[in-house]
Amino acid sequence: MAIPLPAPLSPSSFGQDLARGLRGRPKQIAPKYFYDDAGSALFDEICGLSEYYLTRAELSILRDRAAALVSRVGAGARVVELGSGSGAKTRPLLDALDKPAEYLAVDVSAGALAAATSALREAYPAVRVVSVLADFTSAFALPAASSRARETLVYFPGSTIGNLTPSEAVDLLHRVRAACGRCAMVLGVDLKKAPARLHAAYNDAAGVTAAFNKNLLVRANRELGTNFDVDAFAHYAFYAPGPGRIEMHLASLKRQRVELDREGFVFEQGETILTEYSYKYTAPEMERLASRGGFRVVSWYTDSAADFAVASLESV
Ligand code: SAH
Ligand code: AVI
Secondary structure: OOOOOOOOOOHHHHHHHHHHHHHOOOEEOOHHHHOOHHHHHHHHHHHOOOOOHHHHHHHHHHHHHHHHHOOOOOOOOEEEEEOOOOOOOHHHHHHHOOOOOEEEEEEOOHHHHHHHHHHHHHHOOOOEEEEEEOOOOOOOOOOOOOOOOOOEEEEEOOOHHHHOOHHHHHHHHHHHHHHHOOOEEEEEEEEOOOHHHHHHHOOOOOOHHHHHHHHHHHHHHHHHOOOOOHHHEEEEEEEEOOOOEEEEEEEEOOOEEEEEOOEEEEEOOOOEEEEEEEEOEOHHHHHHHHHHOOEEEEEEEEOOOOOEEEEEEEEO
16 A cells, blocks of 8 residues: 655644644644653543453453454465554454554554554564554555555544544545545544543543543643643643543643744633543544545444444445
8 A cells, every 4th residue: 555654743843833823813723732652641540440341341342342343354465553652452453453564553652652653663574563653644655565465454443433533533534545545444432422421531539531631732842842730730620511522631721822933822710721522432423434434434442331333344
């Protein structure tokens, strides 16, 4: 699959995106900037929290249904995982496939990518493991498949698709489809449920999600020389039932002025930076989204509580 190569995130793109985001109303920044080494470690900690049911639910589906999810994929496939992180969900999928030839991990978090791919190389010596440090929200290319690889399976677990707006998600599906022609996809999706449970999942009692959110400001101060008063920002996350999404913000607890590249940005008391959306879907909504992106849902499995779904898609 010849896909144009995505540029890794550089401090200059972080600075430019942050400046653009702070000039906007509301102030905002893309969630991909959460994931430096500290952010990736905090996300892994979130995955173990009692309130954050998503990881447990998805792993239980993979444990029970991985074989069914990949039953249409033949031997010797190439797996491309988008947002691979620590690779915690990679093994159940590789184990279910018949002699996978290649595994490409695509992520913006350099440290997480290196650690995950080196562990996988050791665990799967027969699989060619490739790291692709890249942003999947921009046009991206992948290294050419080796002659051993027969077909491509795109793996997008974690409900990371929910961190894109529906129209961004459709664009990504189109890019994936254009890149691989006929291709199969396994997609993790967090489902709509009682707002109080969603609220709790993004407002854990131990404050790990708050630290994950605030790490963005810590990262900006370190990498860009900004002067955010991190202690004067509060984590603020809530479920908005209309659009069906969690919104995560950082709220300034006082009036403050932040400098970035000699440009000043004033935060009024209570003003927020929008740092993340996390969209939740129903099965019909996800089917419509897939169809707008050029895919159809072939099978769909949920955990026993129907909190989370993993779908097998194919391009149409
Ligand atoms: N798939 C793993 C990790 C999910 S966390 C799991 O389910 O546990 C989201 C991952 O996607 C992080 O590792 C983050 O670095 C990566 N990520 C987020 N936005 C990205 C982007 N635009 N391009 C590439 N990787 C991205
Ligand atoms: C990676 N992504 C699917 C997570 C989510 O649930 O939206 C990121 C996260 N944000 C707060 N907690 C976890």
